[in-house]
Amino acid sequence: MxxxxxxxxxxxxxxxxxxxxxxxxxxxxxxxxxxxxxxxxxxxxxxxxxxAALFAEALATGSTLAAVIDGDPSGLASRLAHRLAVRLQSGVTESVTRMVDRAGTSPEIRAILHAHVEATVVKRIAAQLEGPRPEQRALLAATMIMGTGSVRRLFGPGVIEEVDAEEVEERLREMFAICLRP
Amino acid sequence: MxxxxxxxxxxxxxxxxxxxxxxxxxxxxxxxxxxxxxxxxxxxxxxxxxxAALFAEALATGSTLAAVIDGDPSGLASRLAHRLAVRLQSGVTESVTRMVDRAGTSPEIRAILHAHVEATVVKRIAAQLEGPRPEQRALLAATMIMGTGSVRRLFGPGVIEEVDAEEVEERLREMFAICLRP
DNA sequence: AGAGTTAGTAGACGCTTGTTTACTTGTCAA
DNA sequence: TTGACAAGTAAACAAGCGTCTACTAACTCT
Missing domain, CATH: 1.10.10.60 (Homeodomain-like)
Incomplete structure (x- = not known):
């Protein structure tokens, strides 16, 4: 050893x-x-x-969503929609949503997660948005990201296989466009 | 006694x-x-x-979402958007989303929850939809319902207070319209 | 009134959790 | 080579969990 x-x-x-x-x-x-x-x-x-300290430290390293968010603002909706559609199909979900989804109710843990999601998802999306109340719209986008994770994990691969991935991606793109627009 | x-x-x-x-x-x-x-x-x-048996029995009684879903199909998007907007503002979230959100990973419990959400949310919404693949679209709506719960619970009342409830409701309505349309 | 059924109770059982303590062992400078 | 320091280990700690057993006490029926 x-x-x-x-x-x-x-x-x-x-x-x-x-x-x-x-x-x-x-x-x-x-x-x-x-x-x-x-x-x-x-x-x-x-x-x-x-x-809890180990959890916070583990959280600080390893968010791959940031790479999807950053980039050309006009393509943000498309990138997010594509990412979610791919993840739905592949059976993998965002690690952030998994953690939120299964965080338990310890106030300390939820506070750690809250800070992390706010910094790496909401603020990061909001930074690309123009017009009033960017954080409100970024929050709606976060809603869809989180919800996709919850549903996917709950329903498992069986249901999703019957789904037309391209159609879902197009619908997601339009939905993101609505919640991100000024 | x-x-x-x-x-x-x-x-x-x-x-x-x-x-x-x-x-x-x-x-x-x-x-x-x-x-x-x-x-x-x-x-x-x-x-x-x-x-687990008690959980399943408790779950079987007490879903108030069903009352919102049932009704005129053409007003479904508006009803869901209104419901979520109100819940965001009031600080209360759907009990179903809370349970899913904090279900833990026991396969037995997740199976119970899966069956419940599928029956009371997805199938119920899908029953109102026309056109191909109604369940796929109902699943997207469920995504938004679940996501709203996750985000609301994670961010707490502080952030939501800065939000324009009417604008959020209108955006949610349009998003629901997109994922529910044929 | 007395016996039998059954709602309700106290407490223990075995297990798992996060954390700590006391110990062993490998490594490196003097 | 040796001694000190740090890396690694085994075992125990106290607390909490779901569940079960042995018991008490209230109600019902003859």
């Missing part, structure tokens, strides 16, 4: 990120994280303090 | 319905339900078997 604090804590953080994204905060135990990282439970606490 | 099995089990069921709707499955304990109903924990198990 090679002893490497940096490598170990990095493995722990990666395992935490994947597990939290997949199962949400409550459903993941410190022992699951330790096991996945090939480390001891006590080390997880020693390196990251508490479970 | 008056002894009335029917009244006691009804109190338990009501307490379960309210608590599950407010906090979700995982966060509600059998002891919370018993305490809220003024009954003993053992009685809850005796009358309803298991926690």
């Amino acid at each position: 090679t002893r490497d604090r940096e490598a170990t804590s990095r493995r722990i953080l990666e395992a935490a990120r994947e597990l939290f994204a997949e199962h949400g905060y409550d459903q993941v135990t410190m022992r699951m994280i330790a096991s996945e990282a090939g480390a001891n439970v006590a080390l997880v606490n020693r390196y990251f303090g508490t479970k | 008056t002894r009335d099995r029917e009244a006691t089990s009804r109190r338990i069921l009501e307490a379960a319905r309210e608590l599950f709707a407010e906090h979700g499955y995982d966060q509600v304990t059998m002891r919370m339900i018993a305490s809220e109903a003024g009954a003993n924990v053992a009685l809850v198990n005796r009358y309803f078997g298991t926690k």
Whole structure:
């Protein structure tokens, strides 16, 4: 057994990120994280303090939505619609929505998530919008992102297979256009 | 202490319905339900078997969304938009979305929720739609209902207060119109 | 009035959780 | 080579969970 604090804590953080994204905060135990990282439970606490602190740190790294949001403002609706349609078809959902969806009701955890979604989704979308109340419209877009995740996870791959992906994408594009327009 | 099995089990069921709707499955304990109903924990198990069975029974009674969905098909988009806008403003969200949002990942519970949402929301909306693939479009509407709940719960009353309720309702109405049209 | 049924209760059972403590062991400077 | 420091481990902690068993007490029927 090679002893490497940096490598170990990095493995722990990666395992935490994947597990939290997949199962949400409550459903993941410190022992699951330790096991996945090939480390001891006590080390997880020693390196990251508490479970909530580890969650916050895992959240700070790994949002792929930002790359979709950033870009040409006029194509934002199309990019978001395409992303959601692809995710519906592939069976994968945004890790952010999974986490929100399964966050549990701990005020501390919801506060951490709130700050993260506000910074990486709402503010980021709002920054591209012109006209009054950009955050209100960005919030509506966030609604659709979150809702897609919830529904997809609840209904599973069975229902979605009967769906015409192109038609859904076109409808989503129009819906995004409505909530993003000035 | 008056002894009335029917009244006691009804109190338990009501307490379960309210608590599950407010906090979700995982966060509600059998002891919370018993305490809220003024009954003993053992009685809850005796009358309803298991926690999951009680959840399923609580779910079967108490969906107020159905009343909004049923009615004139041409006014469906307006009714849904109004409902969501009101709920955003009042700080209350659909109990169905709360439950889904906080369901945890137990396959049994998610299966129960899936069946419930499919029957009381998706199929009910789809029944009003004409044209091809009504369920696909009903699913998009469900996406917005679920998403509104997630976002509202995550952001709390603070952000929503800065929102122009009428403008949001109008945008929601147009978005519903797009996803419901043939 | 007394016996039997049954609503209601107290408490324990086994398990899992996040976290901590006391310990062992590998690594590297002196 | 040795000693000190840090990485890693095993085990226990206290608390909380769903569930079950053994018991008490109120109601009903003869």
